[in-house]
Amino acid sequence: MPDSLTGRRRSVLHETRCQTCSLSSLCLPLALEIQDMDQFDAIIRRRAPLKKGETLFRQDSPFTSVYAVRSGSLKQVTTEGSGDDQLTNFYLPSELVGLDGIDEEHYPGTAVALETTTVCEIPFDRLDHLSESLPELRGQLYRSMSKELREDRRMMRLLSRKTADQRLASFFTGLSDRFRRRGYSPYSFRLSMSRADIGNYLGLAVETVSRILGRFQSQGLVEVSGREVHILDLESLILVAEEEGAR
Amino acid sequence: MPDSLTGRRRSVLHETRCQTCSLSSLCLPLALEIQDMDQFDAIIRRRAPLKKGETLFRQDSPFTSVYAVRSGSLKQVTTEGSGDDQLTNFYLPSELVGLDGIDEEHYPGTAVALETTTVCEIPFDRLDHLSESLPELRGQLYRSMSKELREDRRMMRLLSRKTADQRLASFFTGLSDRFRRRGYSPYSFRLSMSRADIGNYLGLAVETVSRILGRFQSQGLVEVSGREVHILDLESLILVAEEEGAR
DNA sequence: CCTCCTCCTTGATCATGATCATGGCGGACA
DNA sequence: TGTCCGCCATGATCATGATCAAGGAGGAGG
Numbered sequence: 080m081p082d083s084l085t086g087r088r089r090s091v092l093h094e095t096r097c098q099t100c101s102l103s104s105l106c107l108p109l110a111l112e113i114q115d116m117d118q119f120d121a122i123i124r125r126r127a128p129l130k131k132g133e134t135l136f137r138q139d140s141p142f143t144s145v146y147a148v149r150s151g152s153l154k155q156v157t158t159e160g161s162g163d164d165q166l167t168n169f170y171l172p173s174e175l176v177g178l179d180g181i182d183e184e185h186y187p188g189t190a191v192a193l194e195t196t197t198v199c200e201i202p203f204d205r206l207d208h209l210s211e212s213l214p215e216l217r218g219q220l221y222r223s224m225s226k227e228l229r230e231d232r233r234m235m236r237l238l239s240r241k242t243a244d245q246r247l248a249s250f251f252t253g254l255s256d257r258f259r260r261r262g263y264s265p266y267s268f269r270l271s272m273s274r275a276d277i278g279n280y281l282g283l284a285v286e287t288v289s290r291i292l293g294r295f296q297s298q299g300l301v302e303v304s305g306r307e308v309h310i311l312d313l314e315s316l317i318l319v320a321e322e323e324g325a326r
Numbered sequence: 327m328p329d330s331l332t333g334r335r336r337s338v339l340h341e342t343r344c345q346t347c348s349l350s351s352l353c354l355p356l357a358l359e360i361q362d363m364d365q366f367d368a369i370i371r372r373r374a375p376l377k378k379g380e381t382l383f384r385q386d387s388p389f390t391s392v393y394a395v396r397s398g399s400l401k402q403v404t405t406e407g408s409g410d411d412q413l414t415n416f417y418l419p420s421e422l423v424g425l426d427g428i429d430e431e432h433y434p435g436t437a438v439a440l441e442t443t444t445v446c447e448i449p450f451d452r453l454d455h456l457s458e459s460l461p462e463l464r465g466q467l468y469r470s471m472s473k474e475l476r477e478d479r480r481m482m483r484l485l486s487r488k489t490a491d492q493r494l495a496s497f498f499t500g501l502s503d504r505f506r507r508r509g510y511s512p513y514s515f516r517l518s519m520s521r522a523d524i525g526n527y528l529g530l531a532v533e534t535v536s537r538i539l540g541r542f543q544s545q546g547l548v549e550v551s552g553r554e555v556h557i558l559d560l561e562s563l564i565l566v567a568e569e570e571g572a573r
Numbered sequence: 574c575c576t577c578c579t580c581c582t583t584g585a586t587c588a589t590g591a592t593c594a595t596g597g598c599g600g601a602c603a
Numbered sequence: 604t605g606t607c608c609g610c611c612a613t614g615a616t617c618a619t620g621a622t623c624a625a626g627g628a629g630g631a632g633g
Binding site: 489490530531533534537552 | 592593598
Binding site for chain 1: 404406407410412414425426427428429430434435454455457458459461464465467468469470471472473474475476478479481482483485486487528529568
């Protein structure tokens with residue numbers, strides 16, 4: 080595709096410019112001035128939307144880009160040996176996928192769309208180069224990685240010290256919070272992932288996820304119907320999530 | 327202390343220059359040319375050695391610097407609520423401590439020396455600024471963070487899918503590998519952490535750590551006497567660590 | 574409309590590792 | 604040299620959540 084078409088293509092397909100993107104206050108260019116944002120904009124590559132189940136990149140394929148989620152959601156799955164998968168993260172709009180591939184030159188997991196999903200592709204060599212002249216961009220990149228580190232540590236705590244109830248409560252309060260920050264209702268949302276995905280992520284069997292969801296429902300904490308979730312008592316749910324001395 | 331003393335002080339106390347540091351092939355300035363290394367060297371601050379049990383930085387104190395371990399070892403502990411600690415990492419020489427404090431402006435955990443430990447303090451604002459003109463340094467910093475992300479994911483897998491046996495086997499093979507890379511024997515080493523630390527890190531009760539260590543010993547995999555460890559059969563230990571279909 | 578298949582729920586049993594309890598070892602210090 | 608205290612080992616019991624098993628609900632496609 081000739082470059083001359085790119086401009087038109089972009090505006091036709093979707094609003095693809097950071098300046099008009101509703102996520103710009105959460106996303107990587109968050110701290111940039113308008114003229115800097117244009118420079119950043121220029122290195123971004125559009126991708127055709129992914130359909131549910133399609134992969135953005137595969138484990139062990141060469142690392143070239145990081146991706147900002149624009150709409151939809153993804154999971155990242157690492158396979159080791161035969162059939163033993165570990166779901167390491169879910170990614171929502173404005174979050175960066177692929178940062179853990181920077182060293183080693185290949186992606187350490189496969190990123191799979193959980194629903195129709197659009198992403199902004201950011202070639203890493205160009206991002207790195209641009210970060211030389213844009214300190215705010217560089218800072219934001221450091222912060223994104225640092226934040227992911229902190230969240231991984233939270234996850235490690237969850238996996239090593241929390242009961243099944245606490246894990247699920249954390250999962251829902253966490254999701255609720257992420258939706259709120261993105262301007263969606265923190266009380267009503269649709270899960271894009273299956274129970275199996277949730278269980279895999281939280282280190283629980285599917286059956287356990289089901290059972291505890293049922294219990295939360297009978298306790299009046301949430302109302303769950305398939306993948307539709309209504310949080311009825313967020314405060315109590317937070318209490319359950321942080322309950323101490325359990326286990 | 328007047329600045330004029332610093333130069334002398336450095337050379338008297340220890341070899342503190344990266345160029346003469348035996349870790350330079352593993353540490354942050356790894357990819358730098360000699361003249362660039364001098365620039366990097368100039369921003370590093372020496373600290374008095376920490377004694378066992380002393381803290382390098384405390385949870386929630388303001389983030390200012392990252393630290394490269396020079397000798398000894400540290401643990402990082404996050405406290406939540408009352409008395410519920412989570413040990414999130416052990417740090418060996420050449421590793422960077424504090425990267426998870428970059429966003430949020432404070433450290434998310436307390437770093438405690440497990441033995442007499444020396445570190446190089448690297449003020450982050452100066453590091454960031456220097457990374458503008460030294461692409462190799464910047465790249466190395468990105469890679470360090472990315473690597474830590476990948477290792478966190480490995481840890482998440484360990485915590486959510488591995489049995490107690492596999493966890494301990496992983497812990498020992500991991501340590502062995504880290505010692506090897508640093509030029510120490512991968513078969514004989516001294517643990518700088520207590521059984522309680524190991525258990526906390528791996529999500530196991532102290533008793534379980536003890537029991538399994540005993541079993542490994544009776545199986546001829548290792549020989550353990552207090553904190554002195556001899557790995558007798560590294561291959562089998564690796565097999566145990568990666569054993570599939572367990573649990 | 575029916576069928577198939579995936580995803581989810583629920584019940585019964587079992588196993589792993591936590592917890593509780595006790596005792597031993599070894600180093601620091603008087 | 605004896606005592607104390609932190610760290611470690613080991614035994615007995617228990618609880619959480621995994622596993623095995625079966626069945627239901629809902630959606631896609633004929």
